[in-house]
Each structure stands twice: as C-alpha cells, then as structure tokens.
Amino acid sequence: MKMEKMSRGLFLSLILIFGATSSLAVAGNETVTVTDAWVRAVPPVAANSAAYFKLTNSGEKMVELMSVTSPIARVVELHQVLHKDGLSTMKPVKSVSVPAKSEFKFEPAGYHVMLIDLQKTLKEGEKVPLRFSLKGGASFLVEADVKFSQEAEGGGHEHHHHH
C-alpha cells in the first residue's frame, strides 16, 4: 500500500535521525510514538518472555495496535493480565485501541507483548527488533532494550489500566 510505503520510508529516515530509543509512524494524520520499549532478559532455558513500552497517540484519531512481531520469537501475542480474586490471569487480546491524544502503557502485571518460543537468548544490554502493525496497514520498527528488570519494579509500580 502506498501509505505503508510512505510511513516506512518516513520511519526509516526518522530512525536515522533519532536513533533507536523511540520510533514514529505516520498513518494518515495519526502520529504514534513508542517509547521506553524493553524486553525482559530471561534465563536461556526460558521458553517465553515479554516486551513492554509506552504507546503514545498524539494524533486526532484513535489508533489500534493489531500486532507486534519479532524474529526473536516464533509467535508474538498481545496479552492482558487480569487481577481478580487474588489471582493473576493472562488473556490474549486481539488488538489494543489507543484513543486520540492519549497514551497506553504496556507494563509488568498489566498489558504485555508475549514473546513465545524464544529463538535466541535474551542478554541484558542487547537490543531486539519489534515490528508494530497498526490497523490500516501502517507498520514500524522499534528497537527494544533487553533489561533484567524495570527500575520501578522494586515495587509500588503504577497500575493504570483498570477496566
């Protein structure tokens, strides 16, 4: 699609300018930014891991994150963790909508991108590519940092997503 090519081209030039810490995509008039993307470093024998980030929609229209893919995992799914009756339950979700002028955090014990059947060992300090695809066909690449844990994980981390 023409739009997708445009957004990729624009993205590629932006990543050259801004480096790998954040990324931008332009889908129509919407501007989507992914920041603070990180993947949890897990033991080499771990089958799965998770990716977290902040998705900001500074555009005028709602955007919908349809999928994330990565060569580091055989399958990648969007998951939500529900907390009910003292139990935490992971549930795959088909997509995540982010309204205009708002942000959405994927964070531990909240929403996460589940990286299933890891194809390589995730080492702290490395970067791994994540490709985000939005409804409408736009997609863009984000480099996520591999980290042992989130700074805030010492506890008392925020829980924004009460549905």
Add this chain to the structure above:
Amino acid sequence: MTFQYSIISSDVHPVKDSQFGLKNFALVAGLLLSCLFAAIGTAKELPVFNKLGGEFTLTSHTGQPVSLSQFKGKVVLVNFGYTSCPDICPMVLARLTQLERLLGEDAEQLQVLFISFDPERDSQQQLNSYLQYFSSNFIGLTGSEKELAAVARQFGAIFVKQESDSASGPLFSHSDFIYLLDKQGKVRGLFSNQDTIQVIKEKILTVMD
C-alpha cells in the same frame, strides 16, 4: 498493607475438596484481619500466620527430597510459579534477586524457595537452569500434582491451569504472593507485587538476627 484475596469457586480449583472453599475463606478472612491489625498496631513485631504453612517435602532442582524443616535457622521466602510464565513469575524472581543483593551479608540468613506448579514442563533440569540465572542460592522445588496441590493448600496459594487460545500452550491463573517464613518456619508475612523490595527488606530484617 493492602491486598485482595477471595476464593474462586471450587469447581475450577485443582483441589477436589468441597470443604476447601469454606476453610480457605475462613483462613483468608483471618489473614485479612491479621493484616489490618498489623497495619493499625504500633508493634513492630510481625504477626504469626498460624493457619498458613507447615512442614512439606518436595523434590529439589537437583533431584533431592527437600523438607521445609531443613531450613530451620534460616529465614525462608516461598514463591509459587512456573518457568513458562512470561510476565509475573520472572518479575517476582527478579525482585527476589534484587532483594538478595539489597540484603548484602544478611542474605546468608536467607533461603529462597521457588515452587513450580507445572511439573509437566518444569523438569529438575529446567528448574535448575532457570533459577541459576537469577541466583545460585535459590532452590527450585516441584513434585507430583497431588503433592503440589497439598503444599499450595497449606499456603492458601492457588493455581488453575487455563486452556487458552495462546500459542504458548497452557497458562496458569495463579496467586503470586511471596511468603515470609521466620527461622522456625512460621509464616510471618505475605508480600504482593505492590510491596517495594525496600519494605520487604525491612520486614525480613525484623525476623533476622
């Protein structure tokens, strides 16, 4: 100190015991009261959760039978999880690793026990390699489904295997408390993911020398 805890219907619980719901409810109600008390009271001493815990024997990540009583004289942190878990379990283990570092020399008085409720996928070898990554001091334990259900019941821990659409295979709904046991093996605290490791450290120190 706040946490929510209530009981799911017994038909989805792996333990087939019709009494379980009621017993556990009473237990949890007691727990909540104790926590309230602990929060209101000015005493620094942690409460004793008499109805939780107790002796158990499971198989370690090296294939040895391991009993809780072997750790008399050590402060024990017990956590339930499974190694295929992508989010909560590695987060809790990362927190326990940070906690061990934060305790410094006092960590010599500490023993972390990670109990896997997924014996199907978590072999001794898998548990061993998985835990080594976090800390060579952590001990992984697992057992038969029956043994694990019994230990979980002792601690009021819950795990329910979920068949989901996920390509990852079975996922578990589970409680994720860290249980603090004093040097006599008595349960003295439950920590949720909302408790900072600094707070947990302070509480651990009250039951150390």
